[in-house]
Amino acid sequence: MKISSLGEFGLIEKIRKSALRRSSAVMVGIGDDAAALKVSASSLLLATTDMLIEGVHFNLAYTDLYSLGWKSAAVNLSDIAAMGGIPRFCLTSLGIPPAFSVEQISDFYRGFNAVLRAHRAVLVGGDTCSSRYGLTVSVTVLGEVEKTHVLTRSGAKPGDRVFVTGKLGDSAAGLEILKYGVKGRGASRTTVGKRLIEAHLRPAPRMAWGRIIALSRCAHAMIDISDGLSSDLGHICEQSRVGAVIESGKIPLSLSLRKAAAYLVNIPVYYALSGGEDYELLFTAPPEKVRKLRSLGIPLHEIGEITRNRAMIILDHAGKRTSFRATGYDHFAKEPGEAHS
Amino acid sequence: MKISSLGEFGLIEKIRKSALRRSSAVMVGIGDDAAALKVSASSLLLATTDMLIEGVHFNLAYTDLYSLGWKSAAVNLSDIAAMGGIPRFCLTSLGIPPAFSVEQISDFYRGFNAVLRAHRAVLVGGDTCSSRYGLTVSVTVLGEVEKTHVLTRSGAKPGDRVFVTGKLGDSAAGLEILKYGVKGRGASRTTVGKRLIEAHLRPAPRMAWGRIIALSRCAHAMIDISDGLSSDLGHICEQSRVGAVIESGKIPLSLSLRKAAAYLVNIPVYYALSGGEDYELLFTAPPEKVRKLRSLGIPLHEIGEITRNRAMIILDHAGKRTSFRATGYDHFAKEPGEAHS
Numbered sequence: 001m002k003i004s005s006l007g008e009f010g011l012i013e014k015i016r017k018s019a020l021r022r023s024s025a026v027m028v029g030i031g032d033d034a035a036a037l038k039v040s041a042s043s044l045l046l047a048t049t050d051m052l053i054e055g056v057h058f059n060l061a062y063t064d065l066y067s068l069g070w071k072s073a074a075v076n077l078s079d080i081a082a083m084g085g086i087p088r089f090c091l092t093s094l095g096i097p098p099a100f101s102v103e104q105i106s107d108f109y110r111g112f113n114a115v116l117r118a119h120r121a122v123l124v125g126g127d128t129c130s131s132r133y134g135l136t137v138s139v140t141v142l143g144e145v146e147k148t149h150v151l152t153r154s155g156a157k158p159g160d161r162v163f164v165t166g167k168l169g170d171s172a173a174g175l176e177i178l179k180y181g182v183k184g185r186g187a188s189r190t191t192v193g194k195r196l197i198e199a200h201l202r203p204a205p206r207m208a209w210g211r212i213i214a215l216s217r218c219a220h221a222m223i224d225i226s227d228g229l230s231s232d233l234g235h236i237c238e239q240s241r242v243g244a245v246i247e248s249g250k251i252p253l254s255l256s257l258r259k260a261a262a263y264l265v266n267i268p269v270y271y272a273l274s275g276g277e278d279y280e281l282l283f284t285a286p287p288e289k290v291r292k293l294r295s296l297g298i299p300l301h302e303i304g305e306i307t308r309n310r311a312m313i314i315l316d317h318a319g320k321r322t323s324f325r326a327t328g329y330d331h332f333a334k335e336p337g338e339a340h341s
Numbered sequence: 342m343k344i345s346s347l348g349e350f351g352l353i354e355k356i357r358k359s360a361l362r363r364s365s366a367v368m369v370g371i372g373d374d375a376a377a378l379k380v381s382a383s384s385l386l387l388a389t390t391d392m393l394i395e396g397v398h399f400n401l402a403y404t405d406l407y408s409l410g411w412k413s414a415a416v417n418l419s420d421i422a423a424m425g426g427i428p429r430f431c432l433t434s435l436g437i438p439p440a441f442s443v444e445q446i447s448d449f450y451r452g453f454n455a456v457l458r459a460h461r462a463v464l465v466g467g468d469t470c471s472s473r474y475g476l477t478v479s480v481t482v483l484g485e486v487e488k489t490h491v492l493t494r495s496g497a498k499p500g501d502r503v504f505v506t507g508k509l510g511d512s513a514a515g516l517e518i519l520k521y522g523v524k525g526r527g528a529s530r531t532t533v534g535k536r537l538i539e540a541h542l543r544p545a546p547r548m549a550w551g552r553i554i555a556l557s558r559c560a561h562a563m564i565d566i567s568d569g570l571s572s573d574l575g576h577i578c579e580q581s582r583v584g585a586v587i588e589s590g591k592i593p594l595s596l597s598l599r600k601a602a603a604y605l606v607n608i609p610v611y612y613a614l615s616g617g618e619d620y621e622l623l624f625t626a627p628p629e630k631v632r633k634l635r636s637l638g639i640p641l642h643e644i645g646e647i648t649r650n651r652a653m654i655i656l657d658h659a660g661k662r663t664s665f666r667a668t669g670y671d672h673f674a675k676e677p678g679e680a681h682s
Contacts, residue, residue: 001443011446012469018450023463025429035465037430039485040381047466049481051434055473088366089378093392093479096673102342105352109359122364124376125388128353130672132396133474138434140390140481144380331471332437 008331031239032152033082033223036145044150046143048079054134056331062178065104067201068137069111075226076141077119078205078279082224083152084214085145087121087207093138095131108137119207149214151283156221156240160284160306165209165299167254168229172275173264174200180265195256203279209298210281216296218289228276230312230324236284237312245313245321246304273314273324349672372580373493374423374564377486385491387484389420395475397672403519406445408542409478410452416567417482418460419546419620423565424493425555426486428462428548434479436472449478460548490555492624497562497581501625501647506550506640508595509570513616514605515541521606536597544620550639551622557637559630569617571653571665577625578653586654586662587645614655614665 003011016030027044028036034048050072052058058068073090080087092112096105116123121141174196206224213219221240223232229251237244248269257268264271272278284306285293293300304315311323344352357371368385369377375389391413393399399409414431421428433453437446457464462482515537547565554560562581564573570592578584589610598609605612613619625647626634634641645656652664 003437003439003441003443003446006443008469011443014443014447015450015464015467015469018447018454026463026465029463029465030467032466035430035432037465037483039386045380045386045483047430047432047481047483049432049434049466049468049479051436051468051470051477051479053436053470053472053477056436056471089376089388091376091388091390091481093390095392095394095397095477096344098344100344102344102347102352102355105344106355106359109356113359122367122370123356124367124370124378125373125390126356126371127390127392127479128349128356128672129392129394130397131394136392136394136436136477136479138390138392138468138477138479140388140432142378142386142388142483331469 003332006332011332027150028152033079034085034143036083036150042147043144044147046080046083046085046145047140048076049138049140050076052137054136060135063201065107066111069108070115070202072137072139073112073115074203074205074279076139077115077121077207078203078224078226080141080143081205081207081210082222082281083143083145084149084210084222085143086211087119087141087143089124089142090116090121091125091140092123093127095129095136097131097134100135115205119205145214149217151214151219151222153221153223153236154239156236156242156284156306157286158242158306158308160220160286161290161302162233162244162246162282162284162304162306163293164225164229164252164280164282164301164303165206166278166280167252167257168225168278168280169257169268169271169275170196170199170254171203171277172271173257173260174198176264192256192259196260200277203277205279206281212296212298213281213283216292218293219283219285222281222283225278225280225282226276228274229282230273231276232282234312234325236282237310241310243307243310243312244304245307245315247315249317250301250303252301344673347673352673368491369493374420375426375484377424377491383488384485385488387421387424387426387486388481389417390479390481391417391420393478395477401476404542406448407452410449411456411543413478413480414453414456415544415546415620417480418456418462418548419544419565419567421482421484422546422548422551423563423622424484424486425490425551425563426484427552428460428482428484430465430483431457431462432466432481433464434468436470436477438472438475441476456546460546486555490558492555492560492563494562494564494577495580497577497583497625497647498627499583499647499649501561501627502631502643503574503585503587503623503625503645503647504634505566505570505593505621505623505642505644506547507619507621508593508598509566509619509621510598510609510612510616511537511540511595512544512618513612514598514601515539517605533597533600537601541618544618546620547622553637553639554622554624557633559634560624560626563622563624566619566621566623567617569615570623571614572617573623575653575666577623578651582651584648584651584653585645586648586656588656590658591642591644593642
């Protein structure tokens with residue numbers, strides 16, 4: 001059977017089922033942002049891993065190695081943020097092609113360590129080996145969170161309001177500018193273009209906000225936006241067995257993305273819904289907690305509501321309801337789009 | 342600067358130094374079999390990661406996917422064994438080329454889970470993505486060990502006896518048979534050939550023995566033999582700031598390896614010293630503990646002694662002393678040999 005006929009998430013489900021053995025020490029296993037493991041009486045160990053492959057996740061024609069190191073750390077820390085946790089330790093493996101120089105690898109680690117240092121995490125190990133084709137990066141981050149505060153994808157309840165912590169779509173628009181230079185207008189050299197590219201190359205993991213949301217105990221479910229709003233909301237809906245109605249006019253879009261709209265291929269909301277790699281947090285909370293949430297001093301954009309009806313619906317300015325489904329990146333989709341980033 | 346001028350271990354040292362931030366929670370950081378992290382009052386969290394790249398670490402022309410899954414789990418568990426620990430949790434990332442089938446990935450996980458199940462470890466997460474060139478596997482294993490029992494590479498003392506837990510060199514000889522078919526004599530189909538190949542494709546991590554050695558509190562330092570006896574003893578010597586004298590006649594060689602000697606390119610002891618991927622445990626213990634060690638009921642082969650003089654010396658049958666240095670696999674060596682396995 002071709003992997004494309006299962007898709008990425010079908011394959012993950014198959015792997016999950018094949019991991020026969022259950023353990024009472026596993027509070028959250030395969031299928032969330034991070035695993036949550038009982039290793040002490042009060043706190044959970046969080047563990048997450050991501051692989052980044054040259055030509056699939058990044059292209060060194062337009063990604064410098066400092067940014068690649070930065071992003072490799074950021075995307076993994078973001079998974080810890082999405083569980084409400086604190087990052088502690090990190091392991092990296094690099095498969096390095098023969099043509100690479102020591103300076104390039106040093107640049108990678110400068111970017112990587114800059115993010116780790118900002119969030120007080122420590123590099124404790126890894127593996128360094130040669131690769132025949134292209135650079136391969138694998139990062140594992142370990143973190144911790146109180147048993148009482150951990151946030152998963154599966155806790156959303158009908159009636160919950162849906163929030164995101166920041167503007168969406170900039171990263172995907174930045175990638176488009178990097179890849180296609182948008183109609184030769186030199187967009188990558190404009191202030192707007194530079195901002196969008198920066199969002200793509202050096203995302204900021206929302207560690208403090210994730211932690212504040214967890215400590216407030218206001219949220220029911222949380223995820224970080226890596227695959228795109230539609231896909232990641234889809235993960236919450238599926239694992240919580242609920243649906244959602246999103247108001248398209250409430251999806252927060254940056255001024256840069258609106259300004260860039262004139263020369264981008266798609267309309268801004270497309271990048272927000274389907275683009276991915278924003279690394280903002282997406283979470284749900286019951287209406288009675290909204291006032292408390294608003295008092296926390298973190299950016300909050302309310303974009304819709306969780307419903308008992310398991311469809312995902314988008315409501316446009318004119319009040320028209322359209323059902324939508326996950327349209328973010330699937331590594332093994334039948335009609336693969338362009339490389340992820 | 343070319344990476345080859347630093348070598349693999351020079352590069353690791355550079356990465357270690359660049360990871361500026363120290364943390365009191367890190368008992369053992371970069372440069373041992375696993376990191377040892379303080380997460381609770383009495384026990385340490387062990388974390389280790391390994392990357393396996395097609396064309397570098399394995400060749401699918403002579404490695405079936407069940408064996409690859411098996412080995413990917415085994416080599417990481419072996420690092421936990423080398424610290425005296427118990428494996429608990431595992432994360433895997435796979436970069437999968439488009440041509441792979443679901444059945445192939447299922448075979449990989451059948452092999453992988455067989456090893457996990459045997460050692461009561463649980464797959465708790467990972468990442469699954471597409472790859473352009475070749476299969477890439479990255480595995481992280483988390484384990485635990487008592488603070489009082491952890492064994493590192495740095496505790497060896499002059500006068501310590503040096504032990505290995507089993508026969509060495511079979512894996513490297515098996516690889517040679519797989520790769521070159523040894524002079525067209527169909528060696529891979531003989532009983533001897535099959536045993537050596539099996540040693541290469543499906544190594545057994547010495548979990549129970551590592552644990553027994555740690556609990557006995559007899560050993561000063563321990564490592565698993567992944568790079569080869571000379572390299573791995575070299576790691577102990579360097580990190581313990583000692584040297585060693587090894588008696589070549591005492592290096593344990595299997596009957597299969599001796600029988601195969603007639604058609605192998607090198608003499609048996611070469612495979613034991615330089616081959617690697619045996620995944621036996623190599624440890625040192627003071628003379629007064631030898632009797633207790635022998636009572637533990639585990640295979641023990643005493644092969645030499647730790648010395649204050651920091652050279653590594655091999656003593657042959659005739660009493661001739663030759664200094665030797667680490668000759669195992671270096672991913673970035675100036676004159677790279679064949680692929681690792």
